[in-house]
Amino acid sequence: MKKTKQLFAGLILMAFGLGTAQAAYTLNLMRGVTKVSNDLYDLHMLILWVCVFIGIGVFGTMFYSIYHHRKSKGHKAEQFHENTAVEIAWTIIPTLILIGMAIPATKAMIELDNVQESDMSIKVTGHQWKWEYEYLDNGIHFFSNLDEGSNKVRQVGSGLDPRSVPNYLLNVDKPLVIPTKKKIRFVFTSADVIHSWWVPDLGWKKDTNPGFINESWTSVDEPGTYRGQCTELCGKDHAFMPIVVIAMNEPEYNAWVEQQKAAAAAEAGSAGKEWTKEDLVAKGKAVYETNCASCHMPDGAGLPGTFPALTASPVVTGDINAQVKLVSEGKGMMPAFGKVLSAVDFAAVVTYTRNGLGNSVGDAIQPLAIQALQSGIPVAGKNE
Amino acid sequence: MSAVVAEHDDHHDHGPAKGLLRWVITTNHKDIGTLYLLFALAMFFVGGAMAMVIRAELFEPGMQFVNPQFFNSMTTMHALVMVFGAVMPAFVGLANWMIPMMIGAPDMALPRMNNMSFWLLVAGVLLLASTLFMEGGAPASGWTLYPPLVLQTGKALPFAIFSVHLLGISSIMGAINIIATIFNMRAPGMTLMKMPMFVWTWLITAFLLIAIMPVFAGAVTMLLTDKFFATSFFDAAGGGDPVLYQHIFWFFGHPEVYVMILPTFGVASTIIPVFARKPLFGYSSMVHATAAIAFLSFIVWAHHMFTVGMPIAGELYFMYATMLIAIPTGVKVFNWTATMWKGSMTFETPMLFSIAFVVLFTMGGFTGLMMSVAPADFQYHDTYFIVAHFHYTLVPASIFILMAAGYFWLPKWTGHMYDERIGKLHFWLSVISVNVLFFPQHFLGLAGMPRRIPDYAVQFADWNMISSIGGFIFGASQLLFLYIVIHTIKGGTGEKVTSEVWEDAAKHSLEWTLPSPPPYHTFTTPPTVIPTEHI
Ligand code: HEM
Ligand SMILES: [Cu+2]
Ligand SMILES: [Cu+2]
Numbered sequence: 001m002k003k004t005k006q007l008f009a010g011l012i013l014m015a016f017g018l019g020t021a022q023a024a025y026t027l028n029l030m031r032g033v034t035k036v037s038n039d040l041y042d043l044h045m046l047i048l049w050v051c052v053f054i055g056i057g058v059f060g061t062m063f064y065s066i067y068h069h070r071k072s073k074g075h076k077a078e079q080f081h082e083n084t085a086v087e088i089a090w091t092i093i094p095t096l097i098l099i100g101m102a103i104p105a106t107k108a109m110i111e112l113d114n115v116q117e118s119d120m121s122i123k124v125t126g127h128q129w130k131w132e133y134e135y136l137d138n139g140i141h142f143f144s145n146l147d148e149g150s151n152k153v154r155q156v157g158s159g160l161d162p163r164s165v166p167n168y169l170l171n172v173d174k175p176l177v178i179p180t181k182k183k184i185r186f187v188f189t190s191a192d193v194i195h196s197w198w199v200p201d202l203g204w205k206k207d208t209n210p211g212f213i214n215e216s217w218t219s220v221d222e223p224g225t226y227r228g229q230c231t232e233l234c235g236k237d238h239a240f241m242p243i244v245v246i247a248m249n250e251p252e253y254n255a256w257v258e259q260q261k262a263a264a265a266a267e268a269g270s271a272g273k274e275w276t277k278e279d280l281v282a283k284g285k286a287v288y289e290t291n292c293a294s295c296h297m298p299d300g301a302g303l304p305g306t307f308p309a310l311t312a313s314p315v316v317t318g319d320i321n322a323q324v325k326l327v328s329e330g331k332g333m334m335p336a337f338g339k340v341l342s343a344v345d346f347a348a349v350v351t352y353t354r355n356g357l358g359n360s361v362g363d364a365i366q367p368l369a370i371q372a373l374q375s376g377i378p379v380a381g382k383n384e
Numbered sequence: 385m386s387a388v389v390a391e392h393d394d395h396h397d398h399g400p401a402k403g404l405l406r407w408v409i410t411t412n413h414k415d416i417g418t419l420y421l422l423f424a425l426a427m428f429f430v431g432g433a434m435a436m437v438i439r440a441e442l443f444e445p446g447m448q449f450v451n452p453q454f455f456n457s458m459t460t461m462h463a464l465v466m467v468f469g470a471v472m473p474a475f476v477g478l479a480n481w482m483i484p485m486m487i488g489a490p491d492m493a494l495p496r497m498n499n500m501s502f503w504l505l506v507a508g509v510l511l512l513a514s515t516l517f518m519e520g521g522a523p524a525s526g527w528t529l530y531p532p533l534v535l536q537t538g539k540a541l542p543f544a545i546f547s548v549h550l551l552g553i554s555s556i557m558g559a560i561n562i563i564a565t566i567f568n569m570r571a572p573g574m575t576l577m578k579m580p581m582f583v584w585t586w587l588i589t590a591f592l593l594i595a596i597m598p599v600f601a602g603a604v605t606m607l608l609t610d611k612f613f614a615t616s617f618f619d620a621a622g623g624g625d626p627v628l629y630q631h632i633f634w635f636f637g638h639p640e641v642y643v644m645i646l647p648t649f650g651v652a653s654t655i656i657p658v659f660a661r662k663p664l665f666g667y668s669s670m671v672h673a674t675a676a677i678a679f680l681s682f683i684v685w686a687h688h689m690f691t692v693g694m695p696i697a698g699e700l701y702f703m704y705a706t707m708l709i710a711i712p713t714g715v716k717v718f719n720w721t722a723t724m725w726k727g728s729m730t731f732e733t734p735m736l737f738s739i740a741f742v743v744l745f746t747m748g749g750f751t752g753l754m755m756s757v758a759p760a761d762f763q764y765h766d767t768y769f770i771v772a773h774f775h776y777t778l779v780p781a782s783i784f785i786l787m788a789a790g791y792f793w794l795p796k797w798t799g800h801m802y803d804e805r806i807g808k809l810h811f812w813l814s815v816i817s818v819n820v821l822f823f824p825q826h827f828l829g830l831a832g833m834p835r836r837i838p839d840y841a842v843q844f845a846d847w848n849m850i851s852s853i854g855g856f857i858f859g860a861s862q863l864l865f866l867y868i869v870i871h872t873i874k875g876g877t878g879e880k881v882t883s884e885v886w887e888d889a890a891k892h893s894l895e896w897t898l899p900s901p902p903p904y905h906t907f908t909t910p911p912t913v914i915p916t917e918h919i
Binding site for chain 2: 029059061075076078083105112161168170194200207239
């Protein structure tokens with residue numbers, strides 16, 4: 001019943017070409033919130049109108065002809081098949097139109113390309129399937145995953161209603177926060193395959209290539225929350241690594257920075273204390289669900305032939321240090337988590353896999369031990 | 385109208401071999417053309433079934449039917465099967481049937497190679513299809529096969545690569561054959577500038593194929609050695625560059641899309657004059673525009689890579705070069721319109737499909753022009769906008785023209801008339817549903833929906849549902865075409881078709897001077913009168 005209604009609504013919509021009940025839904029490109037995105041919008045409208053105008057001319061002529069020059073109306077075919085003047089005209093005029101388009105396009109391209117004189121820099125690293133953000137000026141560093149609500153709903157056959165989650169598939173656990181009215185330079189790279197970082201409101205997307213650095217920039221005038229997605233096919237969960245950017249006025253932004261620094265210090269402190277196995281398992285479950293479940297499945301059963309099961313896996317039930325090494329360094333399609341997870345999260349998830357998911361090895365590893373190990377690990381993001 | 389059922393030398397007189405073996409060992413251009421066309425039709429339904437899986441999963445937000453990995457395999461295999469299994473072989477099939485008959489030749493220049501290129505095609509496509517059943521699944525990195533992602537393919541990778549090699553060899557052999565035939569086997573008086581447009585466009589396409597297929601084969605071979613033989617062409621850790629692959633791929637890939645559209649142009653230029661009862665407007669400018677498009681297609685490849693991080697000079701160069709393509713493409717559209725102008729038109733099914741082609745292909749051209757503007761493409765790229773673009777240039781363009789060709793020549797091939805009523809029904813269902821299917825995808829892309837995703841944010845739900853409905857109707861409508869083909873082969877309406885089939889068609893091209901169906905061997909003695917109405 002619900003479906004029929006939706007369908008009906010959809011058909012009516014189509015008939016009238018109206019916007020939908022879903023807020024913020026557009027048929028056209030969005031203007032966005034930066035000068036560049038506005039310039040691109042104008043450029044887009046210019047070309048669109050040029051096309052509409054030419055289309056009306058060509059299709060109008062064609063349909064006039066189809067209506068009048070038909071045999072059933074007794075129209076006799078004329079036998080002309082050349083007209084030099086007309087042919088020159090329809091070569092020259094389009095050329096002029098193209099030049100007219102190329103000029104504003106060139107200007108916009110140059111503007112888009114100018115990353116000089118930025119106020120701050122953020123390094124964005126694509127991972128299968130999450131984003132890593134590193135503020136190069138103040139050292140803030142975190143990962144941004146699909147939010148938990150969307151993640152539950154998007155499992156195959158979850159039976160949950162996507163409409164019950166606010167911003168389904170466009171929400172993350174930890175958004176990128178930027179100050180308004182500052183020129184922010186982004187540098188992009190990838191830890192594994194190529195991804196592409198796109199927030200439509202900022203006006204551009206940029207690929208993240210493993211082993212190479214790309215650059216782009218933005219400057220947002222109004223505070224707000226802007227959402228986007230990965231746009232380069234990057235494997236199975238390509239659809240599930242959204243981007244959320246929150247632009248804040250300078251004072252709030254500064255407060256956020258302080259808060260992040262404090263949280264990082266607290267996290268580092270907690271790695272120093274002794275954890276109980278139960279606490280590690282409890283924390284590890286959440287870490288598992290964001291980082292591991294997409295391949296090894298929420299219940300640890302894996303995907304036969306592609307991703308091994310963790311339940312009863314010889315590695316997980318074997319020597320704990322061997323497991324730590326594997327998780328830390330990765331193997332084949334399995335990413336290296338050594339520098340991706342904090343010491344606490346790392347210890348927690350390893351302990352969880354050994355004591356959850358149907359396993360009961362009974363041992364645990366302490367964050368301190370992981371910390372010691374991590375100080376010896378080469379930097380993440382290497383290719384392979 | 386010369387007598388063309390040429391007398392054979394009797395020691396040489398033979399019809400087809402008997403039984404199934406006829407189709408395995410045949411070197412007859414008509415038989416091989418039929419094999420190609422039927423194989424392409426079958427693959428059209430296989431690729432179409434995959435598209436139905438895709439549209440079913442996208443019918444509603446949420447993951448209902450397939451897991452994301454399989455979804456990615458479906459988009460990848462759908463594209464590969466449609467491009468290499470359906471559209472390209474269908475045009476080769478048309479070339480086999482029509483080129484010898486259009487230029488007054490008895491057969492293709494290299495008949496044994498002709499047989500071999502067909503069977504290599506079958507082997508290649510079967511090998512590709514077999515990857516669906518391999519451990520780790522079929523390739524799921526998109527038809528572009530970008531590394532490093534493609535290197536994560538399971539057991540299927542080397543098989544997929546080998547299948548590309550087979551398909552490449554098959555295409556190159558087909559192309560050589562077409563060039564050899566056109567250059568060596570034209571009837572006396574059939575000068576190059578008297579050849580039907582379909583022959584011209586295929587000649588140019590064949591050169592494109594010879595130039596690009598080895599490039600693609602090279603690119604995938606580099607993938608193979610990167611994966612198994614410790615090279616690092618595309619791996620930064622070993623001094624390579626993943627973006628290098630994209631440059632090589634698109635050096636192949638952009639001309640490749642023209643391989644699928646140039647013969648389309650040729651068929652449209654053949655059909656429209658017949659039903660407008662007028663010569664083609666601007667024959668020589670059509671030839672030159674085709675050549676210009678083919679040339680330009682080699683120097684615009686990186687318009688697929690505007691967001692990959694090129695220097696500004698590269699962005700601007702590829703933008704200007706791509707914009708230039710709009711000029712010869714525009715010339716073609718204007719020429720078709722001028723061909724209809726002041727004609728005496730009738731609207732049989734082939735003409736309907738051809739007119740729809742001109743209109744809807746032009747829409748695809750418009751979005752192409754929009755995307756050629758590099759900065760704007762920073763928004764459009766890898767969204768549903770581009771999905772809409774290339775489907776407009778492929779489905780209601782290449783596929784519609786293949787349908788038009790089917791209706792246009794089936795009576796010639798079989799000697800039976802198809803049922804015009806069902807043909808028209810097929811046309812109207814197709815033309816409406818194809819727009820319901822693809823037009824909303826422009827909106828989705830502009831509103832921010834990325835391509836190649838199995839699930840999406842709820843604000844995209846309405847248009848996706850509409851698009852899926854269009855897709856299901858379009859898919860189902862094609863069964864009508866299958867029915868018509870079978871029905872026509874089996875006798876059609878029963879009406880006796882003349883050798884001309886369409887009014888005054890023989891003034892346009894040689895095949896209409898032959899009986900319908902044409903005998904197994906035709907033009908064993910060359911025709912003496914060369915039609916020139918199409919010029
Ligand atoms: C006026 C002519 C055309 C222009 C200016 C044009 C321009 C473009 C541009 C700029 C792109 C890249 C868009 C992006 O990735 O963001 C593109 C993609 C594409 N075009 Fe066209 N195009 C034209 C005609 C055609 C034709 C005739 C075909 C096929 C028959 C075609 C098939 C494709 C395909 C398949 C893609 C997407 C490939 C992929 O990424 O998978 N285009 N076109
Ligand atoms: Cu992605
Ligand atoms: Cu292209």
